[in-house]
Amino acid sequence: MVDAFTVENIAPLLRVENLKTHYSIKKGVFSRNVGSIKAVDGVDFHINPGETLGLVGESGCGKSTVGKTLVGLERATAGNVFFDNKDILSGSGSEMKKVRRDLQIIFQDPYSSLNPRKRVKDILEEPIRVHRIVEPQLVSKRVDELLELVGLPRAFKNRYPHEFSGGQRQRIGIARALSLNPKLIICDEPVSALDVSIQAQILNLLKDLQKELNLTFLFIAHGLGAVKYISDRIAVMYLGKIVEIAKTEEIFMNPQHPYTKALLSAYPIPNPELRSKERIIISGDVPNPSNLQKGCNFYSRCPLAKSICRDEEPLLKGEKHPVACFAVNDEKKWNAGIRL
Amino acid sequence: MASYIMRRLLIAIPVLIGVTIFNFIIINMAPGNPVEMFVNPDATPAQIELEKERMGLNDPMVIQYFRWMNSLLHGDLGYSYSTYEPVTQVLLERMGPTLLLMGLALFFGLLIAIPIGILSATKQYSKLDYATTGFSFLGISIPHFFLGLGAIYIFSVQLQLLPTGGMMTLGSGGGFVDRVEHLILPVFVLATGIAGKKIRYVRASMLDVLGQDYLRTARAKGLREFVVTNKHALKNALIPIITVIGLEIPLLIGGAVITEQVFQWPGMGLLTIQSIMSRDYPTLMAINLLTAVIVLVANFATDILYSVADPRIKNN
């Protein structure tokens, strides 16, 4: 963990500027574009070397699409992404190959991303050979190292993915991501599918690896607990936009955006003594992302909404703790905060 | 929806034109020619050549094709080379018997397949399930000509219960009972094949649905297993089966070539064989065009039906 304040002068490892990923909706005889789903709609953030940025939000907010766009699994509609000071959205083929090596991703369900007919050994060896990470005769030694790194016995390398439990599969997924010595790993809901006690194992492993290998993480999740535990800073997303971004303690102790407050307030705290505490429960569902009105995306559910919110889109403003909300300073007292 | 129908129609036109061109080439490439089939065997080569010239068979294929296309666009399918009747009339005469035969076969085939398929799925791995699977394999794998000839041998030749073929007893005028008797064997043969295939689809589709969460919800309401299976599961299971049935519709009109041949059933299948044998180009072209149209229409109808049965489709 690196304190975000001490690294402010260091150049960020990843800088995302106004990133947009839209999916078009086609209709009619000639497949005209009749609209688009703005999965990611103008997102700005950066991640410093050795830091973990948490990206939270509910299903459909676009957090996974951000991750997929960064590794090239989705095509960006607009914006710039600088990785190690290189623009990776418009880079050339050979540059991209290097970038792909440095930028890896771990998925929620490692099982569906591991070829069921390949042994663990083959799964891990392939990327090492393709990218010529080590001399051919050292490949198998490298696989042993990787397994050790993620806490699996060496003997497991001759097994197939289905022989493992969910937690062990996630370890294999992590080992594969590590096989290319990446600088940044995008963790897309890596613990959401796991049992509570196993979640803790994987979260600890990720933290240990970060320290040991000086890794940088973009940690995408909907579970606030896990995000808080692992992140240095947190960005909150709602319907394709970041609504608030700040240091972890700031987000939890001093949330500003009404959506962040509602999100924190809705999180069930494992302490029955706190159950009688007042909580904010926002009504309604997330609006359909293909049919958004102008103005603030949170307008329809926001307890603080005023007329400007309906007409204008709030921008992410502020130095240390940027928030995208017109009503932020309206009602200081209105504070869901966390129930301490 | 309207735009969807429009798009389907627009796509159909080039497909149909392609089909006619392709058929025209194939038919004309086949060895032999119609004149040799119907002229007097003693005719001299010069006479044959003259006849070919008169019928326009010596013109380049492209010219012949456009001549045919031109009359088609005027609603004229030409005259049969073998019977000299208008092709339209020939087709209409043959379509009735085929529709009757195939309609009944499909009806009885499904009447057997759907309940047995459901039962087989709900009692998976039971003796009944194994027996059903066995029957279904037999239904699929016994060739129609074999089953047909076997049925004729047993019921017509040995037991003398049913007629060997045709649509009615010649000269009898064709009373209702007589017609039904003529239908039994060919319908039996065709329905067996259809049932064999469909049982497997119904069973698989039902098994798929039987594992779904909403059936547990239905049971948790206290519904009887009969209602759970025949209301909640069946409607879901039938959706994919619609597609499979839709694929059978072209056969209703296209006819069953082999079965009609075995039972000398005067339908489209028999007409097809006869036209090929006599190089009756106009009739063959018309049959092919009709089949293509029906395939397209049937697919289209299936899609529409699908969206009626599955409320989730309408929104997209």
Added chain:
Amino acid sequence: MKHLLEVVNLQTAFQSEKSEIIAVDEISFTLNAGETLGIVGESGCGKSITSLSIIGLLGKKGRVKKGNIYFDNEDLAQTSESDFRKIRGNQISMIFQEPMTSLNPVFTIGNQMIEGIKLHMKLSTKEARSYAIEMLEKVRIPRAEEVMKEYPHVLSGGMRQRVVIAMALACKPKLLIADEPTTALDVTIQAQILELMRNLKEESETAIMFITHDLGVIAEMADKVIVMYAGQIVEEADVFTLFKNPKHPYTQGLMASIPHIEYEEEERLSSIPGTVPTPQNMPKGCRFHTRCPYVTEQCKQERPDLFQINDTHKSRCWLVKTEKHNKE
């Protein structure tokens, strides 16, 4: 007071291809009217099997092998299927985890609502319809009358779960089994559903069995809690005692491994090493001994009972037994 539900030494088995597998064993607990019992445990611990045993929906391969399930003075383990159908959906109803798949996609909401109401309440279609609308309004579904005519796929996950709840509560059941009812939902929607369930609970005397893996949800909803591990109850206590003073090492491990958002915590989460044993190779002695930090020779050899710590607190651990013994 007589208990509404009393489960005594329940054992449920499933027939696999080769042998019979005991999925849950030695399950005993009671539940009173108006009470909410939380059942918590990780996947495969048998919490869902326990609830399916009670509502009699184990399917063809599962069966209650031993024990009794007394519900309103009737032993459900002995009840015939036709008598059970009169109870199911009527006196005992159930909500399932996946709102996306637990409604039938090809029937309208109205059709699915009315079905159960007509069956158990003997109402005419018209009466059942207006009662169904009333129920939908009760679970705060906007435009209830129009929703009756809609198909499930047009509703969001949260709305579907409300429909499922309305369906389950329609016949005013004495016992509602909720199997992970909010797990598939987003946090803000989960909060809405939990609040709804709390309000509905206050209005009626319905007892709730709330099954979840989320200790946060348990802390919010339950009066008393059962912790399950590898097919057995390992700890039982009222909710306040359980969170303040967990006795079983598994419960302790579970509590320590959740990251907290309400206070700052240490650098590392503690985690339970290893994985849950499968029913095919259940360890000898205590089922948790392979992962337990306090394991002794006794734990490896002898199976502990669910020892009584005090009136409301039980733990299946030799340590408790020894501790108690030492005190005496």
